[in-house]
Amino acid sequence: MDDQNKNLILATALSFLVIVGWFLLFPPEQQSPAPADQVTATAPGIAPVPPASVSGTPTPVPAATAPAAADAPRVTIDTARLSGSISLLGGRIDTLSLSDYHETLDKTSPKVALLSPVGTARPYYALYGWAPAGDLDSAAVPGPQTRWTLAQGDTLTPDSPITLRWDNGAGLTFTRVIAVDDNFMFSITQSVENNTGAPIRLAPYGIVARHGEPETKKFFILHEGVVRQNDTSLEEIGYGKMPDMDFVEREGARAEVTEVQENGWVGFTDKYWMTTLIPAPGQPFTSVAKYVAQADIYQVESRLPVMTVAPGATAQADTMLFAGAKEWEEIRHYQNDTGIFRFVDSIDWGWFFFLTKPIFAVLHFLNGFIGNMGWSIIALTFLLKALLFPLAYKSYVSMAKMKELQPEMEKLKERAGDDRQKLQQEMMALYKKEKVNPASGCLPILLQIPIFFSLYKVIFVTIELRHAPWLGWIRDLSAPDPTSIFNLFGLLPYAAPDANSILAIASIGILPILLGLSMWLQQKLNPAPTDPAQAMIFGWMPWIFMFMLGRFASGLVLYWIANNTITFTQQYLIMRSQGYKPDVFGNIKSTFRKKPKPDAK
Missing domain, CATH: 2.70.98.90 (Beta-galactosidase; Chain A, domain 5)
Structure with missing residues (x-):
């Protein structure tokens, strides 16, 4: 994957990171309504003001004590x-x-x-x-x-x-x-x-x-x-x-x-x-x-x-x-x-109502058939990935071809030297000859953003997700994962830190950890970028997302885990079908391999 493509993906990911950060900075507050029999100790209430008479003369109303x-x-x-x-x-x-x-x-x-x-x-x-x-x-x-x-x-x-x-x-x-x-x-x-x-x-x-x-x-x-x-x-x-x-x-x-x-x-x-x-x-x-x-x-x-x-x-x-x-x-x-x-x-339904409405209708149908909102979210993820599969297929095929062109691109870089304009022209000519679109790998990522926000809206505002259980410790898909490293993921009889506590950001449950692992594993389909700055940012990104999404609704985190797992499987199989064999385990090993120290001058 060339530097231009990496920069585009990096810009897209960072933009998404900023948007998600907004949700973290302004999270929804969970409040319970006041009981109906809670009586105030203040002065008696006042009656509502009914419409004025049709002639326009106000209708006086005495106070209703x-x-x-x-x-x-x-x-x-x-x-x-x-x-x-x-x-x-x-x-x-x-x-x-x-x-x-x-x-x-x-x-x-x-x-x-x-x-x-x-x-x-x-x-x-x-x-x-x-x-x-x-x-x-x-x-x-x-x-x-x-x-x-x-x-x-x-x-x-x-x-x-x-x-x-x-x-x-x-x-x-x-x-x-x-x-x-x-x-x-x-x-x-x-x-x-x-x-x-x-x-x-x-x-x-x-x-x-x-x-x-x-x-x-x-x-x-x-x-x-x-x-x-x-x-x-x-x-x-x-x-x-x-x-x-x-x-x-x-x-x-x-x-x-x-x-x-x-x-x-x-x-x-x-x-x-x-x-x-x-x-x-x-x-x-x-x-x-x-x-x-x-x-x-x-x-x-x-x-x-x-x-x-x-x-x-x-x-x-x-x-x-x-x-x-x-x-x-x-x-x-x-x-x-x-x-x-x-x-x-x-x-x-929000800004993306044209997506939110049909997404919820399908989720509601699946829940009526399956009888569990958590499994319905996973089934919905499969349907969305199937719907986007033709685009994903083209994207992953293009990425596989880009891998095959790596030797040719290295030769172009050697011939061009420091002439960046000549290098770009020759690279575009190579892409055109081999019918490769360097930006196609970004399209699935870009399409995931409105789907992500639409599903977030569905989980956040629809009452059908309120207090809806999945399995085990997930008893409310509209609330964050209740487990935490502070209570050994539910093994200890202590509640997770309050959402307003300074410890809440580090209160990571099981689902957020699985999310971070799924993003990290998906990255290992490709070697780390050669640029040290890009490699560092990409290396930290799964764990940053793990902490940022940790306080999101469990249903949304569950969707993201399922989406990452399906994406990994699709990308791996399609790239192998095109002759490129991702070295997942080799890329994982290289992550933990000790970097050689530069020679002393």
């Missing part, structure tokens, strides 16, 4: 996958835990709490109401402080919806029917019966509110905050950007308001969980992302168009609320079978 919320009657939510309750104060869906998910690997640890009521550490809830229009007064419509009565049902289950009712005492009767399916989708039907003797105008809305900025991973490849579909446009707004949004809706609140003509949804997304307001497909609505500075509330709204209800008539609005885990299969079901436009894009 924690005792008032706690004293309100509740309706139990009980499904196979959800548990919680609905407060009759405002009809809020404000207590919700996910039965299938624990905060840690310990099955006795608390269930993941998604929604929490006012009075807890981080209130987070959904509520619905009506905004007045025309001459209708805000007191005539239900809002966050309305105390509903339970008209039908006593427990919300997939087989038994509940009905809430409120009579304003002035001829308007409001009804809200709440249903839930077997997974994470609530159906909300709001209706109003007009017995006032005159037409009324009003508009239904839904709100998801979060009090205070939630704890986030603060990792640049992960979006946490508002995610919404505005017809054909997907928009993401981080929590940090919401206080600086341009549109000022009213004093103390900043918002971005978008008119959705046909298909859309809006909500808050975390790494693995999401709460999203979804109007009926085809329904126009106003999508709002709002920050209420006075109350420190982050809020999203879906405002449906104004309805005119004739005397004696009833108007109805149907919407949905997704509150649960971002499981790809379920979200895709809601998209394909319920008609929620591009709902699968609520999962953060």
Whole structure:
């Protein structure tokens, strides 16, 4: 391999090293959500700010104290996958835990709490109401402080919806029917019966509110905050950007308001969980992302168009609320079978979405067939290598031919002497004559970079990898290898150093060591570069990568080990088929051979 080719590979490897270094410097933080019953010792919470009346007059809302919320009657939510309750104060869906998910690997640890009521550490809830229009007064419509009565049902289950009712005492009767399916989708039907003797105008809305900025991973490849579909446009707004949004809706609140003509949804997304307001497909609505500075509330709204209800008539609005885990299969079901436009894009697929989506779909299929995510990652690696095999074949054939041309290249160097330009010209002529592309060996390396980042994204953001075991000590493929040289790779009953510890960089587990060995062995297919500087850099690179990737997710390290092993096998067999026999053991021996000392002058 000539110096030009070595320099290109070296530049590519070092560029990759820099990018991977960024991940090491800014690793994702593993944090557990606060339990739903953790109560603050601070002042009572404040109610969310509902939409202004359609006429533009702000709707005043009194504070909702924690005792008032706690004293309100509740309706139990009980499904196979959800548990919680609905407060009759405002009809809020404000207590919700996910039965299938624990905060840690310990099955006795608390269930993941998604929604929490006012009075807890981080209130987070959904509520619905009506905004007045025309001459209708805000007191005539239900809002966050309305105390509903339970008209039908006593427990919300997939087989038994509940009905809430409120009579304003002035001829308007409001009804809200709440249903839930077997997974994470609530159906909300709001209706109003007009017995006032005159037409009324009003508009239904839904709100998801979060009090205070939630704890986030603060990792640049992960979006946490508002995610919404505005017809054909997907928009993401981080929590940090919401206080600086341009549109000022009213004093103390900043918002971005978008008119959705046909298909859309809006909500808050975390790494693995999401709460999203979804109007009926085809329904126009106003999508709002709002920050209420006075109350420190982050809020999203879906405002449906104004309805005119004739005397004696009833108007109805149907919407949905997704509150649960971002499981790809379920979200895709809601998209394909319920008609929620591009709902699968609520999962953060990243810049390489055109690779991330199909890679995850194949991984999900393999896991359904194999039943183990670790073996599925290895099977996926085989499929990716098979897909890239034609390119790899050409690359390795070209590398074998380059080896055959080494004697000719040495003669060219002798004839050219110090004339670098003449040497380059004669080398290019030789490549052209022998039909060899010196850069072809770099193409597989370059293609591995977007695949690597796509798979990293898949393992980092998809909930299907969370707490997914492989074998033995690897119980969570989304977390680093838990073994360490400090606990003799799990033989001693001590945990590995904390990720924030100064010892974490040296806390290398079994998988990272296997990664370093696989990279080192792959290098031994070729002799070390003659340039001492290049030889030193290439010699250290496997071990540098071993330490840098040591704190990455186990699933990603497993992929890289499998990829290196398959690459080594492919390259060895193809180069032998072209007449070049890599001296792997000889190259290994030369690594440990004592270098002769230069003669003394």
